[in-house]
Amino acid sequence: MSEALGLRERKKLRTRHALIAAALDLFMEKGYEQTTVSEIAAAADVSTRTFFSYFASKEDVIFSNSREGVESVLRVIAEPRPGDRAIDLLARAVDSGFSAITLDEQLQGEIGPINHLVMTVPSLRARGLLLLFESQRELAEALHRACPEELSLVEASAIVGAVIGGGKLATVVSLSNGGSAEEMLKAGREASALVLSALRTASTPPL
């Protein structure tokens, strides 16, 4: 557990978390747009300017830990098991992505509110989609690297885009149609599985 962090690092981490916590509290209390960066900074006891040395923008606070999920999915792709075809690898990666969302202890508390914010505030929706899209590019590249014989980069992009695109749209539509958080995840999993299986059966014969 001892990460051997110096005082400096520990303080930085503490400030970072204080900023995130303060921001989420305020966002939930008064809404994203009604909350100013100075208020967040004040609540975390730093100057406004300092806020921007931790986060490039107000939007970034919300997505501060989104990288972790992506990294973990990429790790799955980078470690193929013998006999894996690209589709299998992708299926495993998607599954691990959903599981990460479902299981992450720390996220459990924040995921609801954050989700609500991201669904609700246009600029956050846009930012979320951008991040998702960029992750898809990374994923596609990783998949191509893992199975260079089987898939060109563009082909890998096609299937990654299809599986995640289908899962994402189903997730969001399910949620906006009054679904609970569980239903939404279920819809996303099922949609991805559907696309995955279609791609699998379609690609099996030719190979």
Place this chain on the structure above:
Amino acid sequence: MSEALGLRERKKLRTRHALIAAALDLFMEKGYEQTTVSEIAAAADVSTRTFFSYFASKEDVIFSNSREGVESVLRVIAEPRPGDRAIDLLARAVDSGFSAITLDEQLQGEIGPINHLVMTVPSLRARGLLLLFESQRELAEALHRACPEELSLVEASAIVGAVIGGGKLATVVSLSNGGSAEEMLKAGREASALVLSALRTASTPPL
């Protein structure tokens, strides 16, 4: 041809076009972020304030005519031919979408630069993805409405998301890999077709 527009309307249209043209010129000349809204307004001979009565934001100028494409695709979906299954309808819609991009006379000149801007400037990328995503929701809903027996709304979302998601990622990846505009469209079409055909063969047996 006579649209019976009053002077008022004609003037508004002229101003709108002047703003769009001025904005594109400036963006291409000095870059998006380096161009201020006042400069655009000045170039179109209106006040800065007036700019914002035509467009809600600087980003909006770029996407000012994106609705048309969506509308035309929705129209395709709303007019099913006898015997169409959901997949056929979607295939036709996607095809008409790509054709619209390829053929639109007016777009031909602007599409290149606009594309470049949208690919390059993060805030525009995000905005573009948001618009695309919202269109997908509309598309999914239209598809569900067209084939309510065959697909639930969430199922429709899954396939729409898959086809468009796959096409989009393939398009962008192809373009960033040094592809020409033609190659990029080709990649997108092929990716969509791939996903479409996988979904079609996968769904045929069960039905």
Place this chain on the structure above:
DNA sequence: TGCAAAGTTTCAATAGGTGCAAAGTATGGC
């Protein structure tokens, strides 16, 4: 203890965006 690096604060400035009230310009009826 004392210095250099890293981090923070303060201050000022730019730019997007909004609300508001005054001024200007079509339009329709007379």
Place this chain on the structure above:
DNA sequence: GCCATACTTTGCACCTATTGAAACTTTGCA
């Protein structure tokens, strides 16, 4: 042609995000 009405444009004040520069504090380390 003239006026009341409705719609636009504009100028202005103001808010907030974001960035740069300079002065100041805290750490890490010799």
